[in-house]
Amino acid sequence: MAQSQPTLAVVGATGSVGTVMRELLSSRRNVWGEIRLIASARSAGKELPCRGEQLVVRELTADAFDGVDVAMFDVPDDVSRAWAPVAVERGVTVVDNSSAFRMDPDVPLVVPEVNQDELGRRPRGIVSNANCTTMAMIMAIAPLHREYGLRELVLASYQAVSGAGQIGVDTLHDQLTKVAGDRLLGSRPGNVRQAIGDDLGPFTAPLALNVVPWSGDLAADGWSSEELKLRNESRKILRLPDLKVSATCVRVPVVTGHSIAVHAVFGSELDAEGARQVLRNAPGVILVDDPEAGEYPMPIDAVGTDPSWVGRIRRAMDDPRALDLFITGDNMRKGAALNTVQIAELLAAEFAKSSS
Amino acid sequence: MAQSQPTLAVVGATGSVGTVMRELLSSRRNVWGEIRLIASARSAGKELPCRGEQLVVRELTADAFDGVDVAMFDVPDDVSRAWAPVAVERGVTVVDNSSAFRMDPDVPLVVPEVNQDELGRRPRGIVSNANCTTMAMIMAIAPLHREYGLRELVLASYQAVSGAGQIGVDTLHDQLTKVAGDRLLGSRPGNVRQAIGDDLGPFTAPLALNVVPWSGDLAADGWSSEELKLRNESRKILRLPDLKVSATCVRVPVVTGHSIAVHAVFGSELDAEGARQVLRNAPGVILVDDPEAGEYPMPIDAVGTDPSWVGRIRRAMDDPRALDLFITGDNMRKGAALNTVQIAELLAAEFAKSSS
Numbered sequence: 001m002a003q004s005q006p007t008l009a010v011v012g013a014t015g016s017v018g019t020v021m022r023e024l025l026s027s028r029r030n031v032w033g034e035i036r037l038i039a040s041a042r043s044a045g046k047e048l049p050c051r052g053e054q055l056v057v058r059e060l061t062a063d064a065f066d067g068v069d070v071a072m073f074d075v076p077d078d079v080s081r082a083w084a085p086v087a088v089e090r091g092v093t094v095v096d097n098s099s100a101f102r103m104d105p106d107v108p109l110v111v112p113e114v115n116q117d118e119l120g121r122r123p124r125g126i127v128s129n130a131n132c133t134t135m136a137m138i139m140a141i142a143p144l145h146r147e148y149g150l151r152e153l154v155l156a157s158y159q160a161v162s163g164a165g166q167i168g169v170d171t172l173h174d175q176l177t178k179v180a181g182d183r184l185l186g187s188r189p190g191n192v193r194q195a196i197g198d199d200l201g202p203f204t205a206p207l208a209l210n211v212v213p214w215s216g217d218l219a220a221d222g223w224s225s226e227e228l229k230l231r232n233e234s235r236k237i238l239r240l241p242d243l244k245v246s247a248t249c250v251r252v253p254v255v256t257g258h259s260i261a262v263h264a265v266f267g268s269e270l271d272a273e274g275a276r277q278v279l280r281n282a283p284g285v286i287l288v289d290d291p292e293a294g295e296y297p298m299p300i301d302a303v304g305t306d307p308s309w310v311g312r313i314r315r316a317m318d319d320p321r322a323l324d325l326f327i328t329g330d331n332m333r334k335g336a337a338l339n340t341v342q343i344a345e346l347l348a349a350e351f352a353k354s355s356s
Numbered sequence: 357m358a359q360s361q362p363t364l365a366v367v368g369a370t371g372s373v374g375t376v377m378r379e380l381l382s383s384r385r386n387v388w389g390e391i392r393l394i395a396s397a398r399s400a401g402k403e404l405p406c407r408g409e410q411l412v413v414r415e416l417t418a419d420a421f422d423g424v425d426v427a428m429f430d431v432p433d434d435v436s437r438a439w440a441p442v443a444v445e446r447g448v449t450v451v452d453n454s455s456a457f458r459m460d461p462d463v464p465l466v467v468p469e470v471n472q473d474e475l476g477r478r479p480r481g482i483v484s485n486a487n488c489t490t491m492a493m494i495m496a497i498a499p500l501h502r503e504y505g506l507r508e509l510v511l512a513s514y515q516a517v518s519g520a521g522q523i524g525v526d527t528l529h530d531q532l533t534k535v536a537g538d539r540l541l542g543s544r545p546g547n548v549r550q551a552i553g554d555d556l557g558p559f560t561a562p563l564a565l566n567v568v569p570w571s572g573d574l575a576a577d578g579w580s581s582e583e584l585k586l587r588n589e590s591r592k593i594l595r596l597p598d599l600k601v602s603a604t605c606v607r608v609p610v611v612t613g614h615s616i617a618v619h620a621v622f623g624s625e626l627d628a629e630g631a632r633q634v635l636r637n638a639p640g641v642i643l644v645d646d647p648e649a650g651e652y653p654m655p656i657d658a659v660g661t662d663p664s665w666v667g668r669i670r671r672a673m674d675d676p677r678a679l680d681l682f683i684t685g686d687n688m689r690k691g692a693a694l695n696t697v698q699i700a701e702l703l704a705a706e707f708a709k710s711s712s
Binding site: 152154156158160162169170173176177179180181182183185186187188189190192193204205206209210211212213214218221222223224231242244245246247248250252253254255256259261263272289291292294296297298299300301303304305311312313314315316317318319322324326 | 508510512514516518525526529532533535536537538539541542543544545546548549560561562565566567568569570574577578579580587598600601602603604606608609610611612615617619628645647648650652653654655656657658659660661667668669670671672673674675678680682
């Protein structure tokens, strides 16, 4: 029986998403034979916990993929671009969490609850995982699209610092230590910048006591790469190549939990209660929509949980086909590690079928 | 000469907006004869600095308005509702910063740079000051409307805690002191709530390491009162009774500086550079739009300054008539005290004319 279970590699096992991947592998129903942890040469030889064992981290080499059936990659774009094809060459199916292959027409971009059927066609041997902000949003928007026919999205994000890795988290906590306790900080021009100094970590501006309307790199016409990901990935996942999308991506001083204010225009009229009913029945979604009771989606509640939290459902007052809502999801879990693990588990199930 | 200068009363002079009003009166060109500070009985007798003098605070009574020409009110809605008519009865023109009279058709809602002409018709003797979030946004949207003809706004706000008064600022700083330095906080479910405890101050949820998609009271159909203010006040100020507006208001852990992500649809086609040119020439607006140089509007830079900071100007990729942009304004200054002082100064100029 043990031999029939596929071998899984976790590439980038020491990173912050890799850490959540190992936690998930330790807490979910086990479908894996061997689990192999892979990272850069710097981390090779380290022992890390996974599924109740201490596993020795192997260096990322072509040989490290020998005998591997499925590999989950969480590494920078250029590392994925270089190494995913090497793994595929050795017979591995790669689930990649970078943006390197997401828009490749021969690479499916899969959210199991939304478009699992696309997993079957993967001519390059690679499956991509969506951007963390897209993921939180699409979980709630996809079921509404199936019911009402989506036409347009206007999005404003509230993105957590852990999206920039552990260095992002450390940077925010360092900055908070510098500003906490000084009651005048944030009330006078420039004094937050002065208190924080040049220690911006991976960000372009201080995050403590601030919001930063920038994430990613500069793309054409003033858009950030993060904003274009939201547009392009939503179109691909929902199979709506002409979907109208305008997004403004903003970083906020939150550790984990990306939130999105969504204005969604549909093809047919709807009402808020009908939309709530759709969301109550949607997999991977939790409806929290009772403002008088203080119930709306917030990062401090969504962190560490699997679903997208959705609330503040309102029909637009000036358009009976439009909804306004607020969504929060854990960017490390469904936004990154969880969706990757879910895809890998679907691949494991294929393996089980083909080997039985 | 001194006799010809009008007498000004500041009602709510000890509050956080009242404090900024006194600072502004101390730093702007002086147009006032006597300045009288008025507050609740609790604060009466206190001495406070204003325009280089120490002034004794008087209790809010009908007699306190004797001889006053113009009064700026920054007090709760119910206090304005009760006392503004009392002042008017004594011959005072009231500039009110509460929401009590804003939607009254006999009370002009004035932003001097936008609709100063409405100041002349004030049958109730009251002029209203707009909500702080509306104010930051309208400064940039009004000149664009004049050029391109506004049809629709989709808004998501990032509102600072000082909008809830000094207690809001103190609450955030207390919470930051509790969470700073603990690197695991914000990474695990519930642990921010645990660290902060029940000390929520004027808010419905913790603000440190969080964003809270709620501000104000519950109005009809799930909208918050703050969201409806943005819709109703924008329509009134821009004289566009049918303007389509959808807003989601969110509180963020920022001390001062409200930001708004705006998707604005116009009647005619436009391009980003044309919109930038309009904003460069707009009074009370500063254009900061060079993402590669790290230049975009942010609270830590806008705090303590007068204009609305506007940037991230992009033409929507799927609609040549739509713009996406990001705006930050100091909610205590233009969003509250400054606009009130500007209106009062326009009234002082009327007084000077009529008495010459």
